[in-house]
């Protein structure tokens with residue numbers, strides 16, 4: 001009979017493409033924090049590539065990986081994730097695509113497809129730490145589309161803002177908020193040329209797909225980790241036709257995959 005009295009629930013390790021590590025101890029309580037702090041110098045000496053070490057507190061016994069309370073123990077608060085020519089500064093608790101090599105290919109392909117379309121403005125809905133927005137914005141801060149990223153996680157928005165500032169991309173901005181609410185509340189004359197959506201497994205849902213269908217937006221780039229919700233969302237947007245699509249093996253050795261498609265308004 002499990003007694004559930006242990007303190008360590010999970011150890012979450014993120015390795016950057018440069019081999020640097022973010023190590024997160026998911027604990028039942030803050031009781032071991034003083035001990036981890038005490039042994040931190042030894043841990044850092046044994047793992048010279050460790051850059052960020054934190055404790056995440058998850059008191060409840062439930063089927064989630066992490067809780068809301070995070071205590072960063074190192075001076076460095078973010079892990080630099082260098083993908084293609086974009087550096088993203090990842091804070092603990094921010095979503096990052098599961099497979100970094102494939103994520104780099106995904107963002108590069110998105111940029112490739114979009115460059116030809118040369119949109120003046122774009123929204124990156126469900127922007128996370130800003131992978132799509134930062135790639136679409138391009139290397140020159142004065143060129144490329146004006147991009148607005150919308151994301152519910154405050155930590156992810158803070159990560160994205162840091163990366164944007166670091167790259168001096170003044171035509172990119174990130175806001176914390178609900179993607180559907182943002183679209184529904186936007187003045188009609190502020191609709192962009194392109195909308196990128198990269199939602200969680202549930203997809204974008206009836207409200208946002210209905211809004212896109214009724215909008216005059218010319219292109220939608222939809223990156224999905226669940227082909228079932230993607231198909232449902234696409235069925236609700238018959239005014240768009242897929243002009244490009246590619247499957248990415250984001251979750252090797254599982255039945256899951258990422259699929260990205262570029263949709264173009266008919267007519």
Ligand SMILES: C[S@@+](CC[C@H](N)C(=O)[O-])C[C@H]1O[C@@H](n2cnc3c(N)ncnc32)[C@H](O)[C@@H]1O
Nearest residue numbers: 095126127128131151152153178179198199200
């Ligand atoms: C599949 S991840 C994609 C993140 C990002 N596009 C990337 O490439 O890393 C989905 C993101 O949607 C965010 N999210 C979930 N529900 C949301 C909502 N209603 N509005 C905006 N963002 C949401 C999650 O926090 C998560 O960061």
